[in-house]
Amino acid sequence: MDFAFTPEHDELRQTVRRFLDKESSETAVRAVMESDRGYDERTWTRMAEEMALPGLSVPEEYGGAGLGPIERAIVMEEMGRVLFCGPYLSTAVVAADTLLLAGDDDARGRLLPEIASGRALVTLALGEEGGAWEPADVRLEAHRDGASHRLEGTKEFVVDGHVADVLLVAARMDAGVALFEVDAGARGLERTLLPTLDLTRKLARIRFSGTSGRRIGSADAAPQLAMVLARALAALAAEQAGGAERCLEMATDYARTRLQFGRAIGSFQAIKHKCADMLVEVEFARSAAYYAAFRAADEDAQELASASHMAKAYCSEAFFHAAADNIQIHGGMGFTWEHPAHLYFKRARASSVLFGDPVYHRERLAARIGV
């Protein structure tokens, strides 16, 4: 039944939370976000070996845990709470789904085990300049060249694109948009780490100049990509919900303990009611993210599409409001570099744009529900 989390789910949540408390403290996040790699390799390895998280939704036959979108939403929500810096979204969510759905047994067999074991980082290179996220918007071109293909063009805002070992590239061919596997070491590949607003998630620009790529899956991967994107939105929305929850916690903890005029500031309605309004949005955000996760779980493509637009549109705004209000409630302190509030604020802003902003997703949803 919808929203019915099992004891196993709660157990998973607790385990992940304990792991992240240890491995992704504020100090750890700050250290990693200042680095160019943008993640801690030892942590990633431990995450694979001790927690089997990179392969959480990889089928057991490929060395994964074979769990589904609901478990993944729980993990993303927990990662969002602590602004975990790592290739989870790019590799364990988007790339894993792309390989699972692309329908290419060979690629699956080679890459999924690498992902599950934490040995390889894989990312999907989809977005391009102007930043539309739909297969239809892909302009980068692929030309057949004997057995392989040559790619020509530039991808933008590729999550973890600067450190990925393998790139899954959406490229235009006469037949439509197809997927290509490109080795990070390939010739004619230029990767630039972008100076991001949100230091906790790294993005890269990748230029392809006659770079050779191996096609995976069918000549027209548009439907698969649409599904990959919908599931990515559901996961990202869960991460946003987690971030929003944490902002509310920080704000209320501070409001309980910070005294001015001889009273806890949380006893002033200006603060108390701001927190109450945050609570409503946080609970709605969780409902949105969970609903999308459950729809992804029962593979109801139509309903998942609507649910993921809904979740990304709402969770983006809820997280941003929570992050902004958290700064406000902390006053001057919340505005300093030393305080983590600004990290959530920047993550909220950036994640609201990644894979399409709220207006974009509401427009898509409106079309689906016939408004």
Next chain:
Amino acid sequence: MDFAFTPEHDELRQTVRRFLDKESSETAVRAVMESDRGYDERTWTRMAEEMALPGLSVPEEYGGAGLGPIERAIVMEEMGRVLFCGPYLSTAVVAADTLLLAGDDDARGRLLPEIASGRALVTLALGEEGGAWEPADVRLEAHRDGASHRLEGTKEFVVDGHVADVLLVAARMDAGVALFEVDAGARGLERTLLPTLDLTRKLARIRFSGTSGRRIGSADAAPQLAMVLARALAALAAEQAGGAERCLEMATDYARTRLQFGRAIGSFQAIKHKCADMLVEVEFARSAAYYAAFRAADEDAQELASASHMAKAYCSEAFFHAAADNIQIHGGMGFTWEHPAHLYFKRARASSVLFGDPVYHRERLAARIGV
């Protein structure tokens, strides 16, 4: 200089306020709003004889006071404060301006003195079904018939149309949109008082079936009508600002005196801050209305057009918010028929739609400022 009100302006405001306190008490408003006429003839006569308000902006040569848009904004603001029920907007503002701008000396000479003296009610019949307010949208047709013309069609939402002695009708002719003077007694004229959401301003549907009308002014009155409309918006915005001010006063007076939990409810930040936010919007609304009035005064057509879109768009929302918050702050009491709060709420809602709603005016403004 902009926003510099003279002692004469303040004097006018005080005189009008005293008159309305006497003539337009809540009791008077309730009595009149329940009547079909929708205004008190004795009050209207006194308003003409003692205050010369109907002719406020009618030139002295036609028996008016010869004052301008600034004085008129002051009067409208005061009327808005008390929800004055009377044909001021229809007759003294819109109809008077139409006659002044139509450039028809004969019509001016016959009708303006009647308006100034309070003997005649005149209204502009412009809007039609679907409710667009631009001359371009006029569909009602006029056909030449010897010396006069015959009108065919229906006008909607005609302010005070059920009691007006003379109707100024915008009708389509090959040359464009022209204005026609139609006597209330004319044959083929059917007037229906509409059951309005806002009981304090009466609207009528008027059906013209081969009704004879006398053309006034040029064959294409579109530019004049646009100017009439802009000046009407400025006046209406002032009325809305007045209404918003009054709602803020009612709310703060109540918040000062109403005690719960042993405290004045206005000492709770939930209420106090709501009032503070209302104050900001009320002051902005006044700025918007005054600016439009000053632009109307120096007959800067281009700037007036922008200013009037701005004023109508903003004052509509400010008044609605103030009226809604006033109900909320009054709690259950503010929701009763006995309490005047709902009268302001309904006036706010209705006036926000009359002559175009905020989205409509923002769209027009955007086009003018090149956004």
Next chain:
Amino acid sequence: MSLGEMTEEELRSRVRALLEEAHPDRVDAFTFRGKQYDNGLAWVHFPEGYGGLGLNPKMQAVVQDELRRNAETQHDDMMLNPIGIGMGAPTVLTHGNEWMKRTLLRRIFTGEDIWCQLFSEPGAGSDVAGLSMRGVRDGDDWVLNGQKVWTSLAHVSKWGMLLARTDPDRPKHEGLSYFLLDMESPGVEVRPLHQITGEAEFNEVFLNDVRIPADRMLGAEGDGWRVAITTLMNERTAIGGAVGRRGGGSIGILLELWNARTPGSLSPAAEAVLRDRITQLYIRSELLRFTSQRAKAAQKTGNPGPEGSVGKLALAELNQRIWECGMDVLGTDSLVYEAGYRRRRPAGESRTGRLALAKYQFLRSRANSIEGGTSEVMRNILGERVLGLPGEPRPDKGVPWKDVPRSA
């Protein structure tokens, strides 16, 4: 065997026995519900002799199911006496004396006596416990004076659950007593209270030297607040609780209005702006549904979280936005109020048809953020009870009620 162990099958046969005795398809509701009560099938969790069989409350579903299986007609309209059945009966059972239980419970269930609740006063809105109605002991009676307000059904009620101040020298919660008021007593005057729509859903009730026999008090003298809590706990506030169907309720009507709009009445730009607003409202409506579903799911698994508490606040806000948007969709048509403002008891025509309903609800929904706890009070509750933020300084705390400043 003791009834506590009555099996479902035994209960079903008992229901069929009742149907032998009186069948809904053949007897009127009053007669049938009387028999249903006498057979302990009114509230199976109530004790024997009081309309119940001392069973687990869940078993009531079995009764309703068996009745549905064996009869066309269902005499189960809770609305025939909502306050009596929803709040009166449990309160009487918990705090009432023998006479009340014997006499009143049956008449509540049959609908012979309609009940109303007399707590709120003009001077005591959010601060109900600050109420002023005085009750003074005089021999075997209490003499009551004062005014109540927002009383649904007062004009048709036989009994009123009334809270009055019997000791002004104690702090506000401690000086209250709880009475059963015979609404036909001399000195009781009920006046309709008209609201923004012109209709009178509620009443004002004036008490002028009304005498109530001392044995009509529920709970002990000064113990009224505790009794009132029982009543309020049983307030069947569907608000925010019910899980509607997709696109149902207010948002459903809004979408209908939107799809029925006159083509060309809006510019493409204006359409885009309104469409984005409507989509936001659709999303919130869905999320409110999902959030109540989560609350229900969490109750089942036995660890309910905050998701249950946000409904009332969110619904009030959402409903108002939806109907404001509906009026914007109607455009100039919203200038007209076809139903008119007639001062009377609620009548259907102001709510028949999509258009009339939208306009009526636009007005009516202003009360959503006031009735059953203002949104300001709801935010306090969320902030304090759910988020654990400290309360405000309370000047009235522990102070004798008579010394606490209050509105005239």
Next chain:
Amino acid sequence: MSLGEMTEEELRSRVRALLEEAHPDRVDAFTFRGKQYDNGLAWVHFPEGYGGLGLNPKMQAVVQDELRRNAETQHDDMMLNPIGIGMGAPTVLTHGNEWMKRTLLRRIFTGEDIWCQLFSEPGAGSDVAGLSMRGVRDGDDWVLNGQKVWTSLAHVSKWGMLLARTDPDRPKHEGLSYFLLDMESPGVEVRPLHQITGEAEFNEVFLNDVRIPADRMLGAEGDGWRVAITTLMNERTAIGGAVGRRGGGSIGILLELWNARTPGSLSPAAEAVLRDRITQLYIRSELLRFTSQRAKAAQKTGNPGPEGSVGKLALAELNQRIWECGMDVLGTDSLVYEAGYRRRRPAGESRTGRLALAKYQFLRSRANSIEGGTSEVMRNILGERVLGLPGEPRPDKGVPWKDVPRSA
């Protein structure tokens, strides 16, 4: 003749005399401003000998005008010592002793000594008067310990206007004293305070057994709050006060961003939605301008109303909305922060060019609703001082400061 009656012409000739003595086009700012001060042309409303001539403040405009007429170069950059000139000088003049007036005023005006203000503390934000920095008398000195925060220019300042608690046993406003702190004193440590942009506009200032000679106190012991008021009254809060030009400031940049957007990057519907939002922001920006104009006009006619008080609150809110909208207009480009987050003193490049400025301001504007009075405090002020609503219960009222609960 007494200077009070000096005519405009006499003043102008005095300025020309100064120009004979030292001409801006030929001497540096320091030298020129020294002469300007010595000739009583620094602040003409100050007394003779203190940089003024005891004239009406309005006459200062005459001086500036005459200087502009007769010199290319203008050595009138108030920003070379904003706090010293804006707040320090008037405070010293009103409350300072003879030594301070003789020695410090001239050095303030010439910019030889930069000044800063040391009021706010980590534990005393909105509640400044609740500050904790202790000042204990020891012989001819006061010994100070504690921390200040949000101190602009502390790292380059010679003098700090410092508020400290000299009597914890009195209620909070009554136990404060006001000191002039030599920032070079032993025990003063200034640390940059980095903010959301990575830059450090402000400082933290730590005092560790810092000794201040007793004659560096302004006003009497325990009279510090009254002196602080003088300082704060002179705070040149341009916030919400200045009347910009149409389409200037933040909204101007937003419109530039909008008109520079990549065609086709937005769907027509998304464009319509954003356009409506931008138009709303444009309207608010204009109305904020008009409202300040009204305030100025009302001051002239001598009956200022509420229009003057709403600016700060409205501007903070508006500015944040504008830059949020700017980021939405930038779309995916807003994912990139070209300037990078370098921890250092404010540097230009994060604000050069429309794009960089927009992203910088998006972050920086979060402080608008906090600095110089949080929006919550501003709403209290509007509600209480302008609308006359009653204040909150104040648990700290009249209580000895040491007994008032406060954050660690």
